[in-house]
Amino acid sequence: xxxxxxxxxxxxxxxxxxxxxxxxxxxxxxxxxxxxxxxxxxxxxxxxxxxxxxxxxxxxxxxxxxxxxxxxxxxxxxxxxxxxxxxxxxxxxxxxxxxxxxxxxxxxxxxxxxxxxxxxxxxxxxxxxxxxxxxxxxxxxxxxxxxxxxxxxxxxxxxxxxxxxxxxxxxxxxxxxxxxxxxxxxxxxxxxxxxxxxxxxxxxxxxxxxxxxxxxxxxxxxxxxxxxxxxxxxxxxxxxxxxxxxxxxxxxxxxxxxxxxxxxxxxxxxxxxxxxxxxxxxxxxxx
Numbered sequence: 001x002x003x004x005x006x007x008x009x010x011x012x013x014x015x016x017x018x019x020x021x022x023x024x025x026x027x028x029x030x031x032x033x034x035x036x037x038x039x040x041x042x043x044x045x046x047x048x049x050x051x052x053x054x055x056x057x058x059x060x061x062x063x064x065x066x067x068x069x070x071x072x073x074x075x076x077x078x079x080x081x082x083x084x085x086x087x088x089x090x091x092x093x094x095x096x097x098x099x100x101x102x103x104x105x106x107x108x109x110x111x112x113x114x115x116x117x118x119x120x121x122x123x124x125x126x127x128x129x130x131x132x133x134x135x136x137x138x139x140x141x142x143x144x145x146x147x148x149x150x151x152x153x154x155x156x157x158x159x160x161x162x163x164x165x166x167x168x169x170x171x172x173x174x175x176x177x178x179x180x181x182x183x184x185x186x187x188x189x190x191x192x193x194x195x196x197x198x199x200x201x202x203x204x205x206x207x208x209x210x211x212x213x214x215x216x217x218x219x220x221x222x223x224x225x226x227x228x229x230x231x232x233x234x235x236x237x238x239x240x241x242x243x244x245x246x247x248x249x250x251x252x253x254x255x256x257x258x259x260x261x262x263x264x265x266x267x268x269x270x271x272x273x274x275x276x277x278x279x280x281x282x283x284x285x286x287x
Contacts, residue, residue: 004116004117005035005063006037006061007025008038008062008066008086009022009026009037009065009066009068011038011046012069015093017104018069019045019046021068021093023046025111026038026051029115036051037058037062039080040053062084063087064087064088064114064267065087065088065089066088066091066114067088068093070092070100071094071100078242081264081265082264083141086265088267089101089114089266091104099143101268113269120268121266121267122265122266123266124143125263126143126259126264127145127257128140128257128258128260129241129246130256131246131253132254132255133253140246141260142241143264145242147238147240148237148238148249148255150238227256228254230253231250231252231254232251236248236249
């Protein structure tokens, strides 16, 4: 990477540590002539209103976005950085921080490297999801998962998932070319390899089936090809992506999911072993 000249900061809105780190990073970059921006709400919360930017134009022209918080802040920052193709770095000012890259104590040492462009940019698979509801369509993106789930329990057949282009579903260990989700569960799409027992994704893997990550009888798959899920019956279905509410779907509405053509760009300052990170973050024993 070339030298960084414009940086975006996205601190958690309610965590004092995130505010302190954002203030320190903003001052450090500002003293060196680097443009610094924060989304308006985050700027206000962090006590940096003079650096506020409208969220619509926040990422335009940035060389780097730094997320300062936990995994939720990272997923929020993805929605800001990904459409503009801006690489992002995660600083763990949260509780788990599985998706983040460095800890707070490492930020001071990382700033000179970020300024010099002394870092690697790795790619992470993204999901591209087209939602058609009430006759209108829009496109969303997700890093971790897209979930379709019945709003209330009731009779079977709330969702019908049908592959396109003659792809075959791998649902709950069975090969099928169409499936109705049952009355208690739904359909989950995420990017974890099937041989990894984890709710968190393995970032260096392509999207694959992860049926073990959901409750029994739920549909779990990854869109190695495009697929469509259509609401049937008379029950509403809630659509969420990366934990954020997207829409409430009615019978006849549909969702089309695929692997996005463009990956997410993530900053790394050193090689990372995600299996070791997983064990450390979740206190898993060695085997």
